[in-house]
Amino acid sequence: MPLMETSGRQQMADYRAPVAQTTPWRTLATGLDPELAQAFRVIARCGCFMQAARSLNIKATLLRKQLAQLEAQLQCSLFSHSDKGLALSRDGLQLQAQLIALAHERDLPVIEQPLIRLAVSETILHDILGRDLVSLLRRNASVRLDIISLDSELSLQAITADVVVWLAGTDSPLPGPSFATSEPRRLARLDYLPHIAKRYSRVAARPDCLDDLADFMLVQWQHDCQIESFRAWNSVVDQRLAGVVQLHSYELMLEMIRCSACIGLLPHYMSRFDRALVALPGLFGHPMQRHVWMAVNADSRDEAGVQMIVELIRNTFDERREWFEG
Incomplete structure (x- = not known):
């Protein structure tokens, strides 16, 4: 591109000069719409539109409109952008100080959420x-x-x-x-099937009958021991004299299946939740649901x-x- 070529007309941001105050800031703060005042206080506290919108449980676009409405009403810019986010302008600092003072005087309660x-x-x-x-x-x-x-x-x-x-x-x-x-x-x-991590089991070597489970460690979440529909699986685990781990933590059981070449009973959807796991169908004749x-x-x-x-x-x-x- 030639050195003198321009990239097109760029839109200039609106600028509002600091307001020439004729009305005291305390009077302005007292007369503000409570919703706009609350929006300003939260933006000033968070320094970020997204976080302020989350705190107020509204959309960020609505919050920006409220701030624009407040600045138009006061005829001044209350914030400026910096590398660290939103920063209060000189007028913004004045307004914040008055709103904080009013809040202390009124001792406004926090609205309790159910x-x-x-x-x-x-x-x-x-x-x-x-x-x-x-x-x-x-x-x-x-x-x-x-x-x-x-x-x-x-x-x-x-x-x-x-x-x-x-x-x-x-x-x-x-x-x-x-x-x-x-x-x-x-x-x-939910249908339940034994699962194993893909990286620990080649397709040709995966168990396809109960006798094949003898070559693998089994892991069981303790909560499943009392589930009537899991009787077939629990019977296999109970008969084990070695190569079995019982856990009270569901997350730890998942981690052992992922990382320790263990086989454990999991919902059939688990291969969608975690692509590293694969179900082993056909080991049990009756469905576990x-x-x-x-x-x-x-x-x-x-x-x-x-x-x-x-x-x-x-x-x-x-x-x-x-x-x-x-």
Whole structure:
């Protein structure tokens, strides 16, 4: 490109000179719309539009519009961009100081968010719901969420929660929560198969009958020992005199299958969750299955926060429908 060639007309950013103050800043701060004042305070505290929007549980585009509205009202620029993010301008510092003083004088209370209690089977929380719950928290930093991991039928019977997601047999959702709930809804059927890491087992050498398991170490999550539908697998594990590991940690069991050439019983969807793992079908004649159930506390099912969690869970299972079919 010739040295004198231009890259085209560039749009100049609007500039607002510092306001020539005729009205005292305290008077301006007192008369501000509370929503705009709150938006300004959070942006100033976070120094970032995205983080401020999360804290306020609104979209960043709306937050930018609110700031533009406030600057137009005051006829000044309240922030400037720097390498470290947003920085308060001289006028912004003046406004912040007055808003802080007013807040101390009014002793404004923090708006309490309702507590939402979510109880989830440990495997479902780890494999299926975890990522979407993290995404929810990214969008809404003000939510109050109590997540309870269920690792046994006893813990399911002992808890009280707003939303419960648990695993049960294929015949009914029982045993379920001990408190009053809406009618349980079946979310998915899970088929269980032995799994092994691909890197530890060539296709030609993978076991295709129960006798072939003798050459491999077996690993079992202790919670599965009492599952009636896993009787065939549990019988194989119980007969082992060597080459078996029993664990109370689901995550550690997964790690041992990934990294220690162990074979363990996992949901059939696991090869979609972790591409390094492969299922071993055909070892057992009868299917090993469980169903995922969800119920909502009868006393809190109409609350907005509870409905938000219910909708998230439904959408998550709908989006992963192919994990459970076939």
